[in-house]
Amino acid sequence: MLLAIIAIGVVIVALLWxxxxxxxxxxxxxxxxxRAIIPGASYDPGRERRAEQRARQLLKSCVDDEEWGxxxxxxxxxxxxxxxxxxxxxxxxxxxxxxxxxxxxxxxxHKPIVAYLPQTRELLNEYCVEFPDETRPYGSALLPDSDDxxxxxxxxxxxxxxxxxxxxxxxxxxxxxxxxxRRDLWRLGQWERERLRRTPQAPGEVAAP
Amino acid sequence: MxxxxxxPGHGEVLIAEGDVELAEDEELLIEEFRRQLDLGxxxxxxxxxxAGRREARMVKxxxxxxxxxxxxxxxxxxxxxx
Numbered sequence: 001m002l003l004a005i006i007a008i009g010v011v012i013v014a015l016l017w018x019x020x021x022x023x024x025x026x027x028x029x030x031x032x033x034x035r036a037i038i039p040g041a042s043y044d045p046g047r048e049r050r051a052e053q054r055a056r057q058l059l060k061s062c063v064d065d066e067e068w069g070x071x072x073x074x075x076x077x078x079x080x081x082x083x084x085x086x087x088x089x090x091x092x093x094x095x096x097x098x099x100x101x102x103x104x105x106x107x108x109x110h111k112p113i114v115a116y117l118p119q120t121r122e123l124l125n126e127y128c129v130e131f132p133d134e135t136r137p138y139g140s141a142l143l144p145d146s147d148d149x150x151x152x153x154x155x156x157x158x159x160x161x162x163x164x165x166x167x168x169x170x171x172x173x174x175x176x177x178x179x180x181x182r183r184d185l186w187r188l189g190q191w192e193r194e195r196l197r198r199t200p201q202a203p204g205e206v207a208a209p
Numbered sequence: 210m211x212x213x214x215x216x217p218g219h220g221e222v223l224i225a226e227g228d229v230e231l232a233e234d235e236e237l238l239i240e241e242f243r244r245q246l247d248l249g250x251x252x253x254x255x256x257x258x259x260a261g262r263r264e265a266r267m268v269k270x271x272x273x274x275x276x277x278x279x280x281x282x283x284x285x286x287x288x289x290x291x
Contacts, residue, residue: 047218054220058213062255062282064263112290128290133217134249143285147215151284154253154265162267168289175291 048144055146062150069195074187077107077149079156081115106184107152109145112175113167121185126174127167129155210274212241214250214283221282229276242271242281250283 060068067077081103103124106114112126131151132141143151155163172178212225225241227234245252246269253265254274265282268274274281 051216051218051220055215058221058282062263062265067263129287130290131215131285131287133215133285142217143215144217144220147220147284150282151215151287154255154282154284155251155267155287157264158253158267163287166287166289168291 052144052146055144055150059146059150059153063153066195067153070188070191071146071149074184074191075108076184077153078188079105079107079153081105082157082160105156106181107149107156108176109148110142112170113152113156114172114176114181116181116185121182123172123178123181126170126172126176127164128170128175129163129167210238210278211280212238212245212283213280214245215285224283239271242274245283249286251286253282253284254278255280255282 059071063071063077067079071077102117102119103115104118105127106116108114112128114126115124116122117124129152131143131148133143134141142148152163172181210227210229211223213221214224216222224245225238227238229235229238242252252268252274254268255263255265256275256278257263266273266275268281
């Protein structure tokens with residue numbers, strides 16, 4: 001009798017084992033998957049910040065003191081256009097590009113370049129240009145802000161025509177708010193006046209009112 | 210002469226360095242310069258004009274780099290944006 005009960009028990013366990021085994025295997029696999037360490041680069045929240053700090057130093061070492069101060073204080077850089085000339089202004093020398101440039105650009109990080117007429121503050125165009133790194137070595141194709149500004153600055157001062165012909169041209173206001181640009185131009189004017197006041201005057205010169 | 214390359218998420222990276230007056234170094238620099246351009250980079254040399262202003266010189270061949278240039282900066286080629 002006992003032997004018969006044990007035999008029946010073994011049969012029942014064997015039948016149940018076949019039914020339960022797949023679910024047990026799945027549960028074990030899920031448990032292992034949950035606890036597994038996934039290889040790959042972990043997110044470093046300081047990485048982008050350190051990259052930007054490095055980029056700022058590089059930008060500072062490449063541009064003029066005035067341009068660096070402009071970027072540091074206002075968040076953009078003005079570059080004078082070099083494809084045409086206009087009458088000289090003020091005490092600038094004839095070989096200074098500012099002496100005759102009738103137009104200029106505002107370079108913002110990761111925004112279109114805005115062309116405008118400094119005399120009238122009339123906005124001319126937006127030039128949409130990007131510097132995508134197709135190798136994507138760090139999971140993002142975007143350069144740090146200051147590297148983006150430096151790339152635009154180098155391309156504009158080095159080969160303005162090529163950069164402008166590469167960019168997609170749009171009317172003002174497509175991506176950059178014209179009100180914001182006009183406000184930035186006003187801020188730039190204030191900033192330049194303040195900077196001029198702080199600059200030591202050469203003998204015989206009179207400070208601007 | 211130093212070759213620097215802008216990298217997303219990293220800032221600039223030193224990719225090569227050498228003395229152009231040494232033939233061996235120059236050869237390595239030329240090779241790296243061509244490799245970067247083949248990867249789709251633009252190259253610029255920051256410099257100062259005779260008027261004292263700073264600007265960049267875009268270079269498309271190693272021979273266009275001034276011999277006394279301290280650094281060449283490589284950055285991704287420009288493309289029209291949205």
